[in-house]
Structure formats: structure tokens, C-alpha cells
Amino acid sequence: MDTLLHQAPEQSGNVNRSASVVDFRRNAPRKLRIALVGTFTPRKCGIATFTSDIFEKLAEFHPEITAEVYALDDPRRRESYRGVPGIAGIINSEDAADYEEAARAINDSGVDAVWLQHEYGIFGGPDGEMVCDFVDRLAAPLILTPHTMLEHPGERQDAILRRLVARASRIMVMSRYSRDLLATRYGAPNELLEVIDHGAPDRPFGRQEEFKERFGLAGRRVLTTFGLLGPGKGLEHAVAALPAIVAEHPDVLYRIIGATHPNLIAEQGESYREGLQARAAELGVSDHIEWVDRFLDTDELLDQLEACDIYLTPYPNLQQSTSGTLSYAVALGKAVVSTPYRHARELLVDDVGCIIEPASADAIATAVNHLLGDPAALEGLQRRAYAKGRETIWPRFAAKSARLIARAAAPAPRTHAGLPTPSLEGVLDMTDGTGMYQHAIGIVPDRRHGYCLDDNARALMLANLVEDLPSQERSRLAVTYASFVQHAWNEDARVFRNFMRFDRSWCEHEGSDDSNGRAAWALGRTLADSPDQDIREWARIWFDRTFPAFDANGSPRAVAFAMLGAAARLRIEPEHAVSRAYLEQGGAFLAQLLEKARRPDWAWFEAVLGYDNPRLSQALVEAGHLLGREDFLACGIDTLAWIAERQIGASGQFRPIGSDSFGHEHRHLPFDQQPLEAQAAIEATHSAFRATRDHRWKIHARAAWNWFFGANDRGAVLADIATGRCRDGINPRGPNANCGAESILAFQLAHYSMIALETEVGGDSRGGFDGARDERVESAIAAP
Numbered sequence: 001m002d003t004l005l006h007q008a009p010e011q012s013g014n015v016n017r018s019a020s021v022v023d024f025r026r027n028a029p030r031k032l033r034i035a036l037v038g039t040f041t042p043r044k045c046g047i048a049t050f051t052s053d054i055f056e057k058l059a060e061f062h063p064e065i066t067a068e069v070y071a072l073d074d075p076r077r078r079e080s081y082r083g084v085p086g087i088a089g090i091i092n093s094e095d096a097a098d099y100e101e102a103a104r105a106i107n108d109s110g111v112d113a114v115w116l117q118h119e120y121g122i123f124g125g126p127d128g129e130m131v132c133d134f135v136d137r138l139a140a141p142l143i144l145t146p147h148t149m150l151e152h153p154g155e156r157q158d159a160i161l162r163r164l165v166a167r168a169s170r171i172m173v174m175s176r177y178s179r180d181l182l183a184t185r186y187g188a189p190n191e192l193l194e195v196i197d198h199g200a201p202d203r204p205f206g207r208q209e210e211f212k213e214r215f216g217l218a219g220r221r222v223l224t225t226f227g228l229l230g231p232g233k234g235l236e237h238a239v240a241a242l243p244a245i246v247a248e249h250p251d252v253l254y255r256i257i258g259a260t261h262p263n264l265i266a267e268q269g270e271s272y273r274e275g276l277q278a279r280a281a282e283l284g285v286s287d288h289i290e291w292v293d294r295f296l297d298t299d300e301l302l303d304q305l306e307a308c309d310i311y312l313t314p315y316p317n318l319q320q321s322t323s324g325t326l327s328y329a330v331a332l333g334k335a336v337v338s339t340p341y342r343h344a345r346e347l348l349v350d351d352v353g354c355i356i357e358p359a360s361a362d363a364i365a366t367a368v369n370h371l372l373g374d375p376a377a378l379e380g381l382q383r384r385a386y387a388k389g390r391e392t393i394w395p396r397f398a399a400k401s402a403r404l405i406a407r408a409a410a411p412a413p414r415t416h417a418g419l420p421t422p423s424l425e426g427v428l429d430m431t432d433g434t435g436m437y438q439h440a441i442g443i444v445p446d447r448r449h450g451y452c453l454d455d456n457a458r459a460l461m462l463a464n465l466v467e468d469l470p471s472q473e474r475s476r477l478a479v480t481y482a483s484f485v486q487h488a489w490n491e492d493a494r495v496f497r498n499f500m501r502f503d504r505s506w507c508e509h510e511g512s513d514d515s516n517g518r519a520a521w522a523l524g525r526t527l528a529d530s531p532d533q534d535i536r537e538w539a540r541i542w543f544d545r546t547f548p549a550f551d552a553n554g555s556p557r558a559v560a561f562a563m564l565g566a567a568a569r570l571r572i573e574p575e576h577a578v579s580r581a582y583l584e585q586g587g588a589f590l591a592q593l594l595e596k597a598r599r600p601d602w603a604w605f606e607a608v609l610g611y612d613n614p615r616l617s618q619a620l621v622e623a624g625h626l627l628g629r630e631d632f633l634a635c636g637i638d639t640l641a642w643i644a645e646r647q648i649g650a651s652g653q654f655r656p657i658g659s660d661s662f663g664h665e666h667r668h669l670p671f672d673q674q675p676l677e678a679q680a681a682i683e684a685t686h687s688a689f690r691a692t693r694d695h696r697w698k699i700h701a702r703a704a705w706n707w708f709f710g711a712n713d714r715g716a717v718l719a720d721i722a723t724g725r726c727r728d729g730i731n732p733r734g735p736n737a738n739c740g741a742e743s744i745l746a747f748q749l750a751h752y753s754m755i756a757l758e759t760e761v762g763g764d765s766r767g768g769f770d771g772a773r774d775e776r777v778e779s780a781i782a783a784p
Contacts, residue, residue: 029064029402032409035088035106035140038117040071043079044259044295045228046324047117047147053199053298053394054115054401055086061398065405068111070102072122077262094124096133100667103137107670110650112409115143115172118164120157121263127156132163139655139670139713141169141408142732147322149173149181161186167732170408172401174198174322177342192733194404197347198324199397200331201302205386211307220253221372224308224334226301226325228261229273234314234339239276240361241368242285249372254285254312257292257304301325305332309378310368313338316358331389335381337367352388354381413653414710414717419754421468426725426744427459431477434504435459435484439740443725450501453515455741456484457522462745464529465752471531478535482526485519486542494549513554517561520550524565524579528572543569547578552585556593556605557612559586560619567622580627587623587632590616594635603642607665609657612676613643614684621684625691633691640684644700647681654678654707659729670713673730675746678704682750686757698757705754708747719747 036055039048055067068088073079075094081087089105092098106114116135124130135142144164150157165171165188172194173179179195182188212218223245227233235256245252260273273293280286296304305311311329313336320341327347329336336353338344348355354371356363371378430437430445435456437445460481466474488496490509496519498511523546526539543565550562563586566579573579593605605616617640624633646668649655656677660669681704685697703711708719708726716735718727726747728736 029062030406030409030412031064031066032112032405033066033068033109034143034405035070035109035111035114036067036086036117037070037091037102037114038072039122040069040081040087041084041297042081043071043074044262045122047119047122049298050147050198050324051117057199057394057398058401061395062402065402067115068109070106074122076266092124093122093130096124096130099124099130099134100137103134107137107139108650111140113141113143113169113405114138115145115405116164117145117147118161119147120160127154127160129156129160132160135164135167136660136669136671137667138167139649141410141714142167143170143172143404143408144168145172145174146178146182149178149186149321151181151185151319158186168192169733170194170404172196172404175343175346177346178321194400194407196397196400196404197392198322198327198343199394200327200389200392202390202393202395203302203306203332205333205383207306208309211303215304215307217253217307219251221249221251221310222308223252223254223310223312223368224257224305225255225312225314226257226296226305228258228295229256230261230264231272232315232317234316234359235276236279237316237359237361238312238314238364239280239283239285239289241364242280242288243283244362244365245368245372246285246288248369252288252368252372253290254288255290255292255304255308257296257301259293259295302328302332305329305334308334310335310337310371312336312364312368313341313344314358314364315339315341315344317341318358327389327392330385331392333382333386333389335371335378336385337364337371347388350384350388351381352384410713411710411715413651413706413712413715415706416709419751419758420721422719422721422724422748422751424466424469424748425723426720426739427462427477427748430741430744431459431480433480434500435480436741436745438742440738442737443723443739447502450499450507451484452500453485453488453496453498453511454518455745456481456488457515457518458745458749459741460485460522461525461529462748462752464526464531464535465749475532475535478526478530478532482535482538485522486538488519489542489546496546513558514561516550517555517558517565520547520562521565521568523547524568528568544578547582550582552582553589556590556616557610559589560615562586563590563619563623564615567619567626570626574626583623583627584629587620587627587629590620591632591635594639602666603639605639608663609643609661609668611659611662611674612680613657614640614677614680617643618680618684618687621687621691625687637688637692640688644681644685647677648700648703649713652703653711653713654681654703655713656681656707671730671732672736673712675708675718675726675729675743675750678707679746679750679753682757683753686753686760689757689760701754701757705750708750718743724748 036051038051039045041048041052055069058065058067069086070089070091071081071087072091072093075092081090089102091102120128165186171188171192174197176195179193183190242254260270280289305328311334313326318341321343323343326343330347338353339358340355354367356367435451436459438452438455439446439449463478463481490497493510495510496516497506497508498515499507501507523539523543527536527543530536552559563583566582569576570579590605597606617636620632620636624636647655655670656673658669658671658673660671682701685701689697710717712730714730714734716730718735725739726743728738728740728743
């Protein structure tokens with residue numbers, strides 16, 4: 001049996017990575033699907049080329065991985081993607097609605113991971129901040145490749161990259177410097193960082209004469225620089241070096257290949273290129289420069305690079321961490337003369353290339369003249385470069401990328417057969433003579449946060465149900481939790497308090513509306529469920545004493561909780577006037593909220609989704625069923641179906657509305673997922689089944705139950721039958737390791753609700769605990 005201590009792969013410190021890599025290659029690999037997000041060909045930029053390379057090389061060398069591309073499009077220069085293979089969606093980079101729709105499409109597609117190429121300039125908003133909302137909406141594990149990491153970012157740039165890092169399950173970089181900077185400057189966990197060198201072609205060595213002949217360059221010594229032209233290339237220094245080079249080697253031709261950067265064209269036209277041409281004419285070297293003024297696709301670029309003897313990268317920006325063309329040139333066996341920018345310093349170590357000081361025409365001329373004047377030195381440098389390039393050729397890049405994807409993808413969803421009763425060990429460890437602690441660090445109670453009414457009310461409901469304890473021990477627990485609830489009542493204010501310090505002093509005079517509603521719920525459930533006559537009588541006294549203080553027009557959840565307490569009492573005392581009146585008033589209040597907030601795409605009581613969401617629907621279902629109010633019942637069933645549909649993933653796994661959704665109107669986010677939502681879904685569907693006898697509600701409850709055992713977005717096992725503990729939820733990187741009272745109680749109470757639901761008479765009990773998405777699960781999320 002999977003135990004509580006199993007963690008998501010990225011959180012485990014002793015996973016045998018090398019073994020998993022071997023297994024990935026030798027055994028039949030798992031078929032995976034990913035969404036690739038970035039610029040894409042035919043857009044003319046380096047990241048588009050890189051994204052296209054990932055797509056093509058995975059298809060060529062690892063066909064077990066299918067990539068679906070969501071291409072970022074610049075609205076100022078719209079590209080045509082018609083007929084481009086792999087395009088699943090196009091995102092207008094300046095349109096927030098497009099990002100929302102793309103995230104929804106990706107989630108609905110059920111991909112195993114999303115691989116995002118990040119550069120500040122390709123996303124919309126100031127510094128590309130629209131990417132943040134986009135990644136927050138993604139349910140699948142995120143692989144992040146940041147192409148620009150600044151040592152001294154602006155405040156917003158820093159916040160954006162930190163947000164992406166916090167959201168990522170794996171982070172792929174192409175240099176050791178980038179890895180170290182992400183760890184030290186941006187707080188990326190080392191275990192998530194993976195260096196994969198930029199991929200490069202695998203072509204034969206030493207074919208420059210053949211390709212010179214092809215391009216009409218026979219008899220020339222060819223220097224080459226490639227890329228989108230702009231001041232960041234440092235070409236003015238290379239042009240200034242030409243007179244000294246030509247003086248010693250008059251057959252030299254410097255080929256500058258690439259179109260001017262589109263952004264520069266939009267701002268300044270061709271002034272930069274024209275300035276370089278004017279300078280070349282002034283220096284008398286115009287005849288020694290060839291301008292190839294267009295954007296080349298990868299195959300043509302490689303052919304052009306094959307025709308050169310020396311590749312120049314005189315870049316002035318020494319922070320540049322990646323250059324795809326540098327990787328290509330090295331893999332083709334070209335002698336490289338480069339300034340010491342980050343990528344060059346790493347790739348050209350061990351005399352693989354020639355590093356020169358930046359912004360120095362003399363340094364360029366000296367290095368080039370030395371190599372052209374010493375054929376043996378030139379060929380030696382070329383051969384060392386070619387040997388180095390074998391480490392980065394496309395098959396190796398694709399294999400490393402495939403392993404990266406496999407590590408990022410969540411394990412295949414697991415299910416849990418049957419309904420064995422969980423141990424109470426976790427509950428008992430969190431309980432002392434005062435009550436149940438709120439929080440834990442790991443499995444150890446955290447006394448700093450003391451106790452709260454919310455958890456002790458839940459614990460009292462559990463004490464009413466437990467079966468595996470001697471009656472004396474169960475009674476002791478029930479009395480402990482009941483005593484906490486009783487002591488929480490502030491008679492002067494006619495309200496319950498919520499938070500208590502470890503020293504038993506109260507933190508407040510009045511607790512939240514929701515904690516008060518939960519106390520009313522616990523009293524009603526105790527009156528209905530406790531096997532102890534004395535505890536039931538105590539609950540009756542305190543219900544009668546406190547319930548008149550509850551407002552049926554307050555916080556929606558507080559009203560719903562109190563309604564569930566009233567429903568519990570009405571179930572055993574059908575003529576109880578106070579409970580009946582509260583259900584009538586509360587039901588009318590919730591129905592009115594729904595009428596005001598509902599819109600075609602939003603069948604809910606509020607503009608936002610919070611926590612314990614299905615409780616609002618459950619309260620209406622209970623009220624409608626017990627009062628014979630078909631209007632209440634219809635509203636409850638309709639809204640429960642609506643929220644259930646939003647809590648089922650593409651593969652049929654339960655996906656609770658995440659607490660990250662709090663405060664965001666008319667949207668819901670997948671994380672942070674909480675056990676409370678799974679419990680609420682199970683108990684609300686139990687109410688719906690009891691009212692309708694429709695077996696589809698059982699199917700949805702089973703999906704929510706299996707969420708505890710790995711049938712979730714991260715394949716994370718949260719609950720442990722052997723100890724009765726439960727992790728505090730699922731965040732983008734996997735489970736939260738802590739086991740607080742709310743989570744433990746949600747799991748325990750969910751178990752007893754599942755027992756009650758599965759033994760409920762009537763309906764169709766087809767199915768089982770498989771959690772798979774099929775016609776039955778599909779029907780469970782549609783209104784009956």
C-alpha cells in the first residue's frame with residue numbers, strides 16, 4: 001500500500017535519477033503529451049527557432065512524446081500559422097483573454113506537462129507580466145526555460161521571474177551560470193534545476209571548401225557572424241577590425257548574415273545596418289563584406305555556417321547566457337573568436353575557442369590573423385570544437401529533453417480499492433486535554449498556533465462517527481471536543497470565539513461568521529449522530545441556547561454550515577420549528593444570492609470561489625429535500641453540477657478549486673488544492689444522491705475520494721490509512737508535507753461519508769473505485 005511518506009518525485013532527496021534515466025531508454029517508454037508554449041516558426045526570432053527545434057527533435061528521436069504547440073503571436077506583425085505542423089493554438093501576446101483561453105484549452109487537453117519558453121519581451125504587458133496569470137491557470141506540471149536571467153533586474157522583472165520559478169515543477173537552463181543565478185538570485189531549488197546544453201546539428205567535419213564552392217566563395221577566407229542585427233551584436237568592432245585583417249589576408253570575406261531585428265526596424269528602420277555599411281566604406285573594406293539581409297531557416301543557416309573558417313561573436317553583452325548559433329558553429333567544427341559572454345566562457349573552455357577582450361577591434365584582428373596565418377592552429381581549434389560539439393548534438397539534446405519531460409510529468413493516477421477505516425493515530429497525536437491543535441510541521445503538532453473552534457467542531461463530528469475505539473475512549477474524545485466548543489461560547493456577545501492560544505487564552509472576543517456556522521453544524525450533527533445519550537442531550541441544550549443567535553442572512557458559508565446543522569436536527573425531529581424556519585430563511589437567502597450573481601457562464605452564488613464551495617449547494621439540496629421545496633432542490637442540484645464540472649480534470653481526476661482562486665472574480669485556479677474541497681464534494685454529492693437517487697453523484701464522490709490516494713494532478717498520495725493522517729494539500733510542485741488538523745479531519749470525515757454513501761439504499765451502484773473518466777464520470781458532472 002502506498003504510504004503517507006511517499007512524496008512527489010521532485011521533493012524526494014533520494015530518488016535514483018540515473019536508474020530512472022536508464023529505465024526510460026531501455027524499457028518501453030511511457031507515452032506522454034506536452035504543450036509547448038513560446039514563439040514558433042515562421043516567426044523570426046531565436047526563441048521561435050528553439051521552440052521549433054524542441055518540437056522537431058522530439059518527434060524525430062522520441063516519438064513517444066507528442067508536443068502540441070501554443071504559439072505566441074505579435075499582434076503588430078501577425079504570422080500565418082496555417083499548415084504549420086503541431087499548432088494547437090495561437091496566443092495573441094497582448095490579449096489577456098487569449099491567455100485565459102489557451103490555459104483552458106491546455107487543461108482540457110489533459111497534457112502531462114507544459115514546457116514554457118520565457119523571455120520578457122515575447123509576453124504581453126509591462127515586462128511581459130501577462131505570463132504570470134497564464135501559468136497560474138495551468139494544472140499540468142510546468143517546465144520553465146528562462147532565456148533571460150538578469151543579475152540586476154527591475155522590480156517587476158524580478159517579481160515575474162520569481163513567480164515563474166515558484167510555479168515550476170522543473171527548470172531547464174542551457175548554462176551552468178544560469179543554473180547558479182536562478183538558485184542564488186531567484187530562489188530556485190537546486191533539485192529542480194537541470195542544465196541541458198543548446199542542441200546542435202550532427203554533420204560531418206571539414207566541409208568548408210565544398211560549401212564555399214556552393215556559395216561562390218571558392219578561394220576566399222571566410223569569417224561569419226549570424227543573427228538578427230542590432231547594436232547588441234557588436235558588429236561595429238568586427239567591421240573596425242577588417243582593415244588590419246585584410247592587410248595580412250587580402251582574400252578575407254566577412255559575411256554578416258541575418259535580417260535587422262524587427263523591433264529595431266519598427267523604431268529606427270535600417271539605420272543601424274546603414275551605419276555599418278557607411279563605416280565599412282569609410283575604412284575601405286566594403287568589398288570584403290557580404291551582407292545576407294534575410295532571416296534564414298535552420299537548414300540554410302547551417303549550410304551558410306559550413307562555408308566559414310572562423311565564426312565571430314563580438315557581443316558586447318557579457319551577460320548573455322545562451323547563443324544558439326554559437327552552439328551550431330562549435331558543433332560544425334568552426335574556429336570561434338568570441339568575447340567572454342556567459343555562454344562562450346562555458347562552451348569554449350579547454351581551448352575549444354578563442355576568447356578575446358570585449359569592444360576591441362585590435363583583439364579581433366590579432367586573433368583572426370593568428371589563426372589565418374597558422375593553418376595547423378586553425379585546424380586544431382576546429383577539431384577541438386567539433387569534438388566538443390558531439391556532446392550537444394540533437395539526439396543527445398532530445399534524449400535529455402525527453403528525460404526532463406518524464407521527470408516533470410506527474411505519475412500515472414493511482415486509485416484506492418475499497419474503504420478500509422483509517423487509523424485514528426493522526427487525530428490522537430494532534431489532540432491534548434484542551435482539544436485538537438490547528439497546525440503541524442510535518443506530522444508534529446505546532447503549538448505556536450494553538451487551537452481553533454473550526455477544527456474542534458470538525459473533530460466533534462468525527463468523534464460521533466468513529467467505530468474502532470472503545471466506547472470509553474470515544475466518549476473521552478467527544479467530551480474533550482465538546483468542552484472546547486462549549487468554552488468557545490461568549491455569552492456576553494452571544495457569539496462563539498474561534499482562536500485559542502496554547503496557554504488556553506482566547507485571541508479574540510468574537511470568532512468569524514464561518515466558525516460560528518461550523519459550531520452550529522457540529523451541534524446539529526452531534527445531536528443526530530452521537531451514540532452517547534448524554535452527549536446528545538448536551539448538544540440539544542447548546543443547540544437550543546446558541547442557534548437563535550445565528551443570522552440567516554450573513555456570510556454565505558456561515559449560513560450554509562448552520563443550515564446543515566439545522567438539517568441534521570430536522571432529520572431526527574421533523575417538526576423542530578427553529579430548524580425548519582432557519583432552513584426556509586437560509587434557503588431563500590442562498591437562492592436570492594444565486595439569482596443576483598448568476599450569469600450564462602457562472603451558475604454560482606458569488607462572483608468568486610472560495611473554500612468549502614460545495615457546501616452552499618449542499619445546504620440548498622438538504623433544505624429542498626427536507627422541506628419539500630423543489631425550487632431549493634433544483635438550485636442546489638444545478639449549482640452542485642456546475643461546481644462539480646469545474647472540479648474534474650480532462651482524465652477524470654478530481655481537481656479541487658484551489659485556494660489561489662480566492663479574491664479572483666469569475667475565474668478559478670487549480671492550486672493550492674485542499675483536502676477540505678474533496679471532503680465537501682463527497683458530502684455534498686451524498687446529499688444529492690440521497691435527494692435524487694441518481695448514481696452519477698456516487699461516481700463524482702469516488703473521484704474525490706481517489707484524489708486522496710494519487711488520482712490527482714500530481715499523482716501525489718496524500719492520505720495514509722495506517723496512520724489516518726493527510727497532507728495539507730497539493731501545490732504546483734506536489735504535496736504540502738505538513739499534516740494539519742483540517743486535512744486529517746477532512747480525510748477522516750470523507751471516509752465516513754463514503755461509507756454512508758456506498759451503503760445508501762437505492763440508486764444504481766455501478767462503478768467501483770477506479771476514478772477513470774468514462775461516460776459515467778462525464779455524466780456525473782452534468783446536471784441530472
